Amino acid sequence: MSTEEQVNLTAHCLCRKHTFTTSVPRSSLPLPAYLCHCNSCRHLTGSLFSTDVPWPGSPSNVDLSGLSVYKFSDKLLVHFCGTCSTPLLFSHPQDPNAQHGVFTGTLTNEAQKLVNIAIHIYVGDTVDGGASMWLRHPNGDGKEVKRFKERPGDAETGTSGEELPHDWPSPSSLTGFDKKSPEDSVSIKCKCGGVHFRLHRYPHTDKTGDQLPWFVDRTTHKYKAAQCGCDSCRLSSGVDLFSWTFCDLAQISFVDGADTKTFPKNKAELKTLVDAKDPSAGTLKYYASSPDVQRYFCSSCSASVFYAVDSRPNLVDLAVGLLEASDGARAEGFLAWWFGRISHRDDTKGGWREKLVECVMKEATEWREARGYPEV
Known part of the structure; x- marks a missing residue:
């Protein structure tokens, strides 16, 4: 039986009507985050991107019944607080065993590093690079996070896996300040x-x-x-x-x-x-x-x-x-x-x-x- 130290994770909405908790081994932290710049995520959150990490444990242990639901796509549902608007979790209706994704903005600001941005996806949707221009080295380790036009190559979704070069987009293509x-x-x-x-x-x-x-x-x-x-x-x-x-x-x-x-x-x-x-x-x-x-x-x-x-x-x-x-x-x-x-x-x-x-x-x-x- 493992005696590894566990770290509690807590996610909650703004009005605190909904709170979710779980625990993970300390060695599994930080959790890898996908930072998505797609048109849909920007219009879902109102910000320039969305970020989520897998919510540890079985999805069957997460009670989503009190949350409002929005069909984000055929493969994803968004579960949010109908009182204060906080989007808390993604679920996968076509794969009930797949881990939920938790929006990182709902996680408490613990001293322990909980999240590491692992990848930028659908940056091509932004046209101008969006917020990825100042999120190239977000983890404090000096490493540049890869940016993909869509996402890493995936036969199931048909995405090309095209990685964007460091100088994309060209400065000459931007509207600029003036x-x-x-x-x-x-x-x-x-x-x-x-x-x-x-x-x-x-x-x-x-x-x-x-x-x-x-x-x-x-x-x-x-x-x-x-x-x-x-x-x-x-x-x-x-x-x-x-x-x-x-x-x-x-x-x-x-x-x-x-x-x-x-x-x-x-x-x-x-x-x-x-x-x-x-x-x-x-x-x-x-x-x-x-x-x-x-x-x-x-x-x-x-x-x-x-x-x-x-x-x-x-x-x-x-x-x-x-x-x-x-x-x-x-x-x-x-x-x-x-x-x-x-x-x-x-x-x-x-x-x-x-x-x-x-x-x-x-x-x-x-x-x-x-x-x-x-x-x-």
């Missing part, structure tokens, strides 16, 4: 399509300097975008580092031809629309993660959509992963990124995510400098 993409608006859409709006460019291009709000870049008039490492954002999305942009609600509209209404201009109107279950809101729902904060998400597929706080009545944080921009996942033609900045990173201190944040901040800064992008 240029804008041709479209005047971009789609905001969750995985299931139940939430579908449009984001329009900042309209007051005649304003300069201090005339501009803090969330608009003074040079390009693009909306600023950044990553957040706070516990609430990672738990609500299941992603360890979440990507947000910021805009006035006045720059969001309903989808062309879908509704003749004007989109709510402040958070009170938005809340009223959702509370009334107005059809124009689609499947949008919110969870009050604190008395003055509402986190909006899709009640069907769990995608994070908006973050709203009472102190900013006309402004919302908008999930970057939901944008459908012609130039790629980072939507550089619309957004000016705070490369190297991760807000609320103190939440990661003392745990395994602290090293991840350090690596990402360093690599994002180096990538920005190599591209010649200025700080925003």
Whole structure:
């Protein structure tokens, strides 16, 4: 009988209505993680990727009955908290004996290193490389993690196994900091399509300097975008580092031809629309993660959509992963990124995510400098 020391693993949702625990031998840590950049995962989480690791033990020992379910594909189901939106687990309906996958953002931030990013998959879907550009060396060991256009060669799925070279994509193919993409608006859409709006460019291009709000870049008039490492954002999305942009609600509209209404201009109107279950809101729902904060998400597929706080009545944080921009996942033609900045990173201190944040901040800064992008 083995006497090897066991380490407890705990995953829970933001509202803590659902908690899952198991144990693994210490020698099996860190668990290998797949970091997926595919279009579906971005629109499922609202971030630029999803990350999961196998949940140790038999799937028959995991009670999923209290969770909401979304059919991600014929081979995968997503199990999420219907109250606070946290996606917790993937299951495999065609193979009931296959281990579940747990979203790494739901794991507690233990001092023991729980997760090691082993591979990037479906990076080709991003067009511009997405977040893989600053997640090449995420584990703190100096080793570069391989990036695949799809995934390693798999006869069952028919994937080619094409590994992307270090210099993909070519810098000349990127929109860059100064240029804008041709479209005047971009789609905001969750995985299931139940939430579908449009984001329009900042309209007051005649304003300069201090005339501009803090969330608009003074040079390009693009909306600023950044990553957040706070516990609430990672738990609500299941992603360890979440990507947000910021805009006035006045720059969001309903989808062309879908509704003749004007989109709510402040958070009170938005809340009223959702509370009334107005059809124009689609499947949008919110969870009050604190008395003055509402986190909006899709009640069907769990995608994070908006973050709203009472102190900013006309402004919302908008999930970057939901944008459908012609130039790629980072939507550089619309957004000016705070490369190297991760807000609320103190939440990661003392745990395994602290090293991840350090690596990402360093690599994002180096990538920005190599591209010649200025700080925003």
